[in-house]
Amino acid sequence: MTLRAVPAGTLVPGRSKLVKRTMIHAYAPTNDANEVTKEDFYGKLQDVAEQIHKHDMLIITGDMNA
Numbered sequence: 001m002t003l004r005a006v007p008a009g010t011l012v013p014g015r016s017k018l019v020k021r022t023m024i025h026a027y028a029p030t031n032d033a034n035e036v037t038k039e040d041f042y043g044k045l046q047d048v049a050e051q052i053h054k055h056d057m058l059i060i061t062g063d064m065n066a
Helices: 035-050
Strands: 006-011 018-027 057-063
Touching: 018 035, 035 057
Parallel strands: 018 057
Antiparallel strands: 006 018
């Protein structure tokens, strides 16, 4: 399983500064998966999310209710 964040920049209307946004799209393991697989997935997701600068916009999408 590989998770990676894809950064993108966008100008916010009415402001002169650039706001960086990062989107993470992921599919969580199903309830049938073993606990190690689930913990590994959410651990990796957290690791990737923590790499994003705290002032950047972070959007996480996907199927987290599998």
